Amino acid sequence: MTLDCNRTIVDVFNEACAEFPDSPAFTCLGHTLYYRDIERLSAQFAAFLQHESGLQPGDRIAIQLPNVLQYPVAVFGALRAGMIVVNTNPLYTASELKHQLTDSGAKALVVLANVAAQAAEVIDETPVEKVIVSEIADLHPPLKGTLMNLAVKYLKKMVPPFSFKHSLAFKQTLKVDGGRLTPHVATPDDVAVLQYTGGTTGVAKGAMLTHRNLVANMLQVNLHMRDSFRKNQDLFVAPLPLYHIYAYTIHCMCAFSLGNENLLIPNPRDIPGFVKALKGVPFTCFVGLNTLFNALCRNEDFKNLDFSHMRLSSSGGMALTQAAAKRWEEVTGTPVCEGYGLTETSPVVCINPRSGIRLGTVGLPVPETEVKTVDDDGADLPLGEAGELCVRGPQVMKGYWHREDATAEILSPDGWLKTGDIAVIDAEGYVKIVDRKKDMINVSGFKVFPNEVEDALTAHPDLVEAAVVGVEDEESGELVKAFVVSTNPALTEKEVREFARQSLTAYKVPSSVEFRDELPKTNVGKVLRRKLKE
Structure with a gap:
């Protein structure tokens, strides 16, 4: 089946609003906007x-908003007016924000008042001419919204406190x-979104994602998941930030195009608040990632929710450990379909189909995607051999914004994108991500992939999370060091290493184990191995 990618995001938006005007589109903090509301409000903003x-x-136009109702209104409004959206993380420091605004040449910024102080520090050193400040409940009914904003x-x-010379x-x-x-x-082929990536490994670069890229990926995912995504019947839980391309594509493209509702969670780190938002809600699809699955499964109130409507759980953004997947299925009754992608691929490359989940893999490539x-x-490797994964398809980015050299390093003239991930493709086409190329540990010439060791460690009933890095060693070159979060204060380093020995060959067993109350993570919940190494 050939995908019709000759449409823009605005075409998709208009079709959905015309077909589902009276259906709920986005719900947040107790208030719902219907498709007709999103159409009207985004037209006013445009x-x-x-x-x-x-x-x-x-x-x-940079949009620095968490998961609130203003986000889809601002993004769809900007696209309808012909602007390029620069998705911007509300948790950025002032210097990170300055880099992104300057690098993208953003002329306007839509910012949540809660994080506007960082922007106010640097805004005069950026090209931004127009600042639009939003408060959390701006799109709620007038009285309720005013009271919520005052309370916050x-x-x-x-x-x-913050101050801009010119703001609205x-x-x-x-x-x-x-x-x-x-x-x-x-x-x-016009650029729709500049999505910044690579901030954890160096200077963040803007991936140029075109209308074609994002519409193609929407069609690929909807087709791949056609036994899971229904039309105008599903309620997606949206805890992952919409400014992250994985959540944007699932909620603002896939679910929206099918006339489904998205329940926006502004602060998923507030687990009690998150669980309260889910109470009594007949959600059918849950989009999360490993750390979130772990945190929710440790919450007693979450375990007592009604999961009878739930049909699908999807995981992306970081490796899913088998322990977390099993725990989640025990609690919710729903297996997790793990997927894989990159910012540079809009982002989905592979997903486990609901009818054929293989734990430990990221599934099969979505339609019209070569791997x-x-x-x-x-040089190309045969099936079953580990090597760097390369991807080609209509969802692959145009390139990096104003960075031709960086684009040439990752994207070949014939359209193959080098992912930087080590993978194995089996005879049936399932892809297993072994690890990031740069995270691989070399112990006396033997390759050790952190994901494998972390998976083995988190199988321990007392270990909630684990992260593994390589540390320098005179004799071996590198040794494996583990950082773990335990629910048992009496657990010892020796016991953790003994447990690892049961499933790992000797050189993969951590030479040392450090207990932590928590692991450093990005705003999306990915564990920052780099910070642990530092």
Whole structure:
């Protein structure tokens, strides 16, 4: 089946709003916006951008919002006005934000008041000309929204003081008549989103994702998961940040295109608040990742929720340990379909089909996606041999924004993208990610992949999380060191190493184990091995 990728995100948006006007689209903090609401509000925001912001089609607009109702309104509004969206993490430090705004050349910033103090520190050193400040409940009914905003600001003291020379309230932008919007005609090959990546390994680069890339990936996922994603019947739980491309594609593209509802969770780290938001909600699809599955399964209130409507659990963003997958299925009654992707691939490359889950693999490539493994010299490897995974398909990015050299390093002229991940492809096409190329540990010439050791360690009933890094050693070159989070204060290093010996060959067994209360993570929940190594 050939995918019809000759459409833009705005085409998909318009079709969904026309087909499902009276269906709920996004729910957050007790309030729901229907498809007709998203259409109307995003038209008002788009008309503001076109007529009152000074921005032109192709200009970049940074959107620094967590999972609140304003996010889809701002993103769809920006795309309808012909702007390029720069997804921006609300947890950025001032210097990280400055880099992204400067590198992208963003002319406008939509920012949540709670994190606006960081932006105010550096905004004068960036190209940003227009700052739009939103408060958390701006799109709730007037009285309730005002009370919630006041409570967040004055009772919970969650809004540090900030000041911009020129700024505008988000609510003001919605006072522009949406009828003034002149529909912008984009082409499928126009850049829609600049998605920054690589911040954990160096300077963050902007992956140029076109309308074609994102529409293609939406179609690929919907087709691949056609036995799981239903039309206009599902309620997706959305705890992962929408500014992360995995959540954006699943919730703002796949679920939205099918007329489904998304329950937005603004702060998934607040587990009691998260569980409270799920109470009494007939959710059918849950999109998460390893650390979140672990945290929820340790919560007694979560275990007591009604999971009778749940049909699908999806995992991405980091490796899923077998222990976490089994625990999740025991608690919810739903197996986890693990997938794999990269920012540079919009992002989905592979997913385990619900009818054919193979734990320990990331599943099969989505339609019209080619995968292969290569050796260090770039030569193709046979099936079953571990090598660097390469991907080719319509979801592969256009390149990095203003970084031709970095693009040439990762993307070949014939469209193959080098992922930097070591993988094995079996005879039936299932892909197993062994580890990141740069995280591999070399013990006396033997390769040790951290994922394998971490999986073995978290099989221990007292270990919740584990992270493994290589430490320098005069004799062996490197040795394996483990950092673990335990629920048993009496557990010893010796007992952990003895447990690892039962399933790992001697050189893979950690030479030392350090107990931690928690492991350092990115905002999305990925464990930062680099920080542990430092």
